[in-house]
Amino acid sequence: MNVVVVGGGLAAANAVAELRSQGHTGDIVVAAEEPHAPYERPPLSKGILLGSAEPDAAFVHPRDWYDEQQVDLRIGTVATGIDLDRRRVRLGAEELAYDRLLLATGATPRRLPMADASGAPVRYLRTLDDALVLRDGLTEGARVAIIGAGWIGLEVASAARQRGAEVTVLEAAPLPLRRVLGDELATVFADLHREHGVDLRLGVRVAGVEHDHGKAVVHVEDGRPVVADLLLVAVGVTPADALAAQSGLAVDNGILVDARLRTPDPHVFAAGDVAHHDHPALGTRVRVEHWDTAIHQGRHAARVMLGADEPYTRLPYFFTDQYDLGMEYVGHVDAAAGYDALVVRGDLAARHASVLWLRGDRVIAGMHLNDWDAIDPLRAVVGGPATDAVRDPSVPLADLA
Ligand SMILES: Cc1cc2nc3c(=O)[nH]c(=O)nc-3n(C[C@H](O)[C@H](O)[C@H](O)COP(=O)(O)OP(=O)(O)OC[C@H]3O[C@@H](n4cnc5c(N)ncnc54)[C@H](O)[C@@H]3O)c2cc1C
The missing domain is CATH 3.50.50.60 (FAD/NAD(P)-binding domain)
Incomplete structure (x- = not known):
């Protein structure tokens, strides 16, 4: 079975690593538009701008990893067309056959x-x-x-x-x-x-x-x-779904994929910023533009391409660092539906706190500010019931997990 991955970002890099670690021995080709091997973007707006991180530290795998793993990484290569019937991807003048195709084309600034x-x-x-x-x-x-x-x-x-x-x-x-x-x-x-x-x-x-x-x-x-x-x-991004749309795949704010990251074409999958995913745990479609999702959806899509029959259920997670404030967030608050209550443990003004968002009888999201021990208890609570203990800020977060 040969796999073609379009897009040389975080989702792509994690997908190919997972294919090999799951024992896939067939051909893997990655068409990556940028003139670099896959790298992580979070340092671009943090350490690299501050001068505290060097670009080399951002690469997902060392450059020779691709050769060692027999991954044919084609940097500076744009996929310009997909023929779903013949299972071919066009890379300039070349046509490449695939048995499985992963679209991990990410997003571009609006x-x-x-x-x-x-x-x-x-x-x-x-x-x-x-x-x-x-x-x-x-x-x-x-x-x-x-x-x-x-x-x-x-x-x-x-x-x-x-x-x-x-x-x-x-x-x-x-x-x-x-x-x-x-x-x-x-x-x-x-x-x-x-x-x-x-x-x-x-x-x-x-x-x-x-x-x-x-x-x-x-x-x-x-x-x-x-x-x-x-x-x-910096007014947001739009999913890079034009290639998919031109080929006849369904797109609507990203490539539409089911709970298993599959498009309606059984040979084609999508992951990361471009995937508009039917999330079974959230009960709605989400397109998540975050680092953690690109990693885990890339890996998940790889396993599904190899035959696993598991939905992707991981909750969205993201982080930011600004000045001396570090925060992590897990869950999802639908902007239209909103939330009914917010429970704060700690001191928001001092920027040391954990916060839970509740809707109905559920905890739908959680976040901490500068409280790095809080992320594991937050993960344990988000998605669960909004009990009296959850609603009572005097009950320590760790006791809820
Ligand atoms: C500056 C910055 C800071 C960020 N900081 C954070 C953070 O702190 N926390 C967090 O959770 N998330 C952060 N993110 C978001 C996170 O980086 C993205 O969610 C993640 O990069 C998505 O990975 P991806 O592989 O889906 O897509 P991308 O990283 O966009 O990669 C897709 C790649 O595909 C290529 N491509 C597109 N079309 C084609 C084609 N037709 N042929 C070949 N190649 C193609 C693109 O050129 C691109 O290189 C940040 C993003 C940016 C830009």
Whole structure:
């Protein structure tokens, strides 16, 4: 059986490692668009920008691992078409036959055409090359404007402030991260950034971007323009599902896969940021744009390709590091359905706490701030019943597990 993987990111790298560790001896080809072997993206907005991590540390496997494992890693190679009937992937002029095909094409930053068209120094952050260019601009006294106060925007704001840049963040919503965290926790992040000197402007609409003598001038509705040496646009990502759509696979905010990460074509699978997965434990479809999901879905898809018949049930998990705040989150709060109650153990203002989100009689998500022992008890509680003990913040989290 030969396997082709399209996409050279975290999901792809973990899938091929799992194929080999499960004893698969057939051919494996990875078509990877970027000019690098698969690497982890979390350091791109943290250690690499701060200068505390080197790019080499981000690679998932050492470069010679692919040869040792007889994985044909083709970097700088774009898959341009899939023929589902003939089970062929087009890589430029070449056609490659597959028995199993994994689509792990990830996601790409949502563009802001008015910024792109301005000619101003506009940056996006997705790739290692993006990070190295961005790092050069985060210098002492540089004026940095960031559109979008999501995870990437805030992590870059943190790195930029720590490097001595002046930072303005423009966000349309009334609080950063509000859709994910709700008002109480979103306020913690707003306070954190303001305390570190970020000019965080919330509820702001960007009206236009101009280029003025090497600077970006960001015009906002009802407000003074922001002049910056560098403008980062960080307004989310879109799943890289065009290749799948062109081939006739069903896509809707990503490639639609069942609980086992299978598309309706029995030979084709998807994992990571591009997979819109029917999650059996959450009872809904989710497309998760996080490191942990890319790792575990990549591995899971590999096992299913080899014949395992297991649904992917792992709960979404993510983490962030900003200034001296580290946090981990597990679970899922559907932005439309929301939550009924929040239970806080510890002190949010001191940024040392654990938090549970409840809906109905269930615990739907949990998170800690700077309380690294909390993640295991949180994992044990999330998904379970919202008992009286869960709702009582005087009962230690560890006693709930
Ligand atoms: C700056 C940054 C910081 C992050 N920090 C965190 C964090 O702190 N915590 C967290 O949980 N998550 C974080 N994430 C998210 C996490 O990195 C992603 O969820 C993860 O990288 C997804 O992996 P993936 O393999 O699904 O996709 P990707 O990493 O996007 O990889 C897909 C690859 O496929 C390639 N590709 C696409 N189309 C084709 C094609 N047709 N042919 C060949 N190749 C193709 C792409 O070029 C890309 O290299 C961060 C992301 C970024 C960008």
